[in-house]
Amino acid sequence: xxxxxxxxxxxxxxxxxxxxxxxxxxxxxxxxxxxxxxxxxxxxxxxxxxxxxxxxxxxxxxxxxxxxxxxxxxxxxxxxxxxxxxxxxxxxxxxxxxxxxxxxxxxxxxxxxxxxxxxxxxxxxxxxxxxxxxxxxxxxxxxxxxxxxxxxxxxxxxxxxxxxxxxxxxxxxxxxxxxxxxxxxxxxxxxxxxxxxxxxxxxxxxxxxxxxxxxxxxxxxxxxxxxxxxxxxxxxxxxxxxxxxxxxxxxxxxxxxxxxxxxxxxxxxxxxxxxxxxxxxxxxxxxxxxxxxxxxxxxxxxxxxxxxxxxxxxxxxxxxxxxxxxxxxxxxxxxxxxxxxxxxxxxxxxxxxxxx
DNA sequence: ACAGGCGTCCGAT
DNA sequence: CTAACGATCGGACGCCTGT
Numbered sequence: 001x002x003x004x005x006x007x008x009x010x011x012x013x014x015x016x017x018x019x020x021x022x023x024x025x026x027x028x029x030x031x032x033x034x035x036x037x038x039x040x041x042x043x044x045x046x047x048x049x050x051x052x053x054x055x056x057x058x059x060x061x062x063x064x065x066x067x068x069x070x071x072x073x074x075x076x077x078x079x080x081x082x083x084x085x086x087x088x089x090x091x092x093x094x095x096x097x098x099x100x101x102x103x104x105x106x107x108x109x110x111x112x113x114x115x116x117x118x119x120x121x122x123x124x125x126x127x128x129x130x131x132x133x134x135x136x137x138x139x140x141x142x143x144x145x146x147x148x149x150x151x152x153x154x155x156x157x158x159x160x161x162x163x164x165x166x167x168x169x170x171x172x173x174x175x176x177x178x179x180x181x182x183x184x185x186x187x188x189x190x191x192x193x194x195x196x197x198x199x200x201x202x203x204x205x206x207x208x209x210x211x212x213x214x215x216x217x218x219x220x221x222x223x224x225x226x227x228x229x230x231x232x233x234x235x236x237x238x239x240x241x242x243x244x245x246x247x248x249x250x251x252x253x254x255x256x257x258x259x260x261x262x263x264x265x266x267x268x269x270x271x272x273x274x275x276x277x278x279x280x281x282x283x284x285x286x287x288x289x290x291x292x293x294x295x296x297x298x299x300x301x302x303x304x305x306x307x308x309x310x311x312x313x314x315x316x317x318x319x320x321x322x323x324x325x326x327x328x329x330x331x332x333x334x335x336x337x338x339x340x341x342x343x344x345x346x347x348x349x350x351x352x353x354x355x356x
Numbered sequence: 357a358c359a360g361g362c363g364t365c366c367g368a369t
Numbered sequence: 370c371t372a373a374c375g376a377t378c379g380g381a382c383g384c385c386t387g388t
Contacts, residue, residue: 014369047369048369060369061368061369105368105369106368106369107369108369109368109369186367186368187366187367187368188367189366189367189368190366190367191365191366191367192366192367223366287361287362289362289363299364299365300363300364301362301363301364302362302363303361303362303363304361304362305360305361305362
């Protein structure tokens, strides 16, 4: 079978770039878009930051307090999520023009299978026109990785950021991976990297020396196989549209509390919010999951399954209320509370173009 | 043996 | 000296239970 051509399009420092685009005063100075918890002294995390901020060691995912310490003059902007989502939808529409075989993977990333649309020799120009289309329609830059599958495309897109691209030819896959540490592979996070390290595996080359059986024994069927194949640059997973499989919201309490009333107060409004999202996509749910983040940052969940699909807000409110009471009788101290619905189905006759 | 339900962990942006 | 810290999503596994 002929080699596929897969692109990974990754918007550059997305939230912060949108803010820069809409306020000239921000360009050239360090900027971070922060997701605040709504609690006292602006607790929160960095959602995205520009390259000026990165020079000070600020990174996305970092606690805002640390970011401020590293860069006292950092301009911190509260996230405007709805706006970013709207911009995202426009960007994705532009990108979809380059291939209907698209998989949006988050608000600022998508894979495209462009096998039938271009060829490896012509790819440079194809990527150029995609980047230009995004820039001209949205005044935003992105970075693009290209390769014979999703894992290679994904790794390639990060190499020449921002506003860059990288093409990995099928014949170059082996060499491209050989210089990488195991932790750079998709799906290898902190825990997996530690465990690999303990096994003497630091690089992708080291990983290739492990047999498939050893990896499956250590990491389970799915993950073991994934490590085995991705260290060799092999990935047959198709680029296919995703349906959202859960809708959820999480909210921090004003302060940690063991009191039922405090948790219920923080929880109020979440069922309506979640069902609004669900209704927008014309779907109904069967499972309700409550999420509690405790004072020690550990998480507890409670799930209940309905006998039949529903989208009724009173059912959701009544059931979650019972579940909260049940959980709080265990004497927990709660920091954040959340609600998520899943087991989704489209109600009769309803049809949506794209649920993402 | 299998499916569904439930709780938890891990990883990503 | 260290740890500090959000919201949202998807995937997987282990355990239990009913059939």
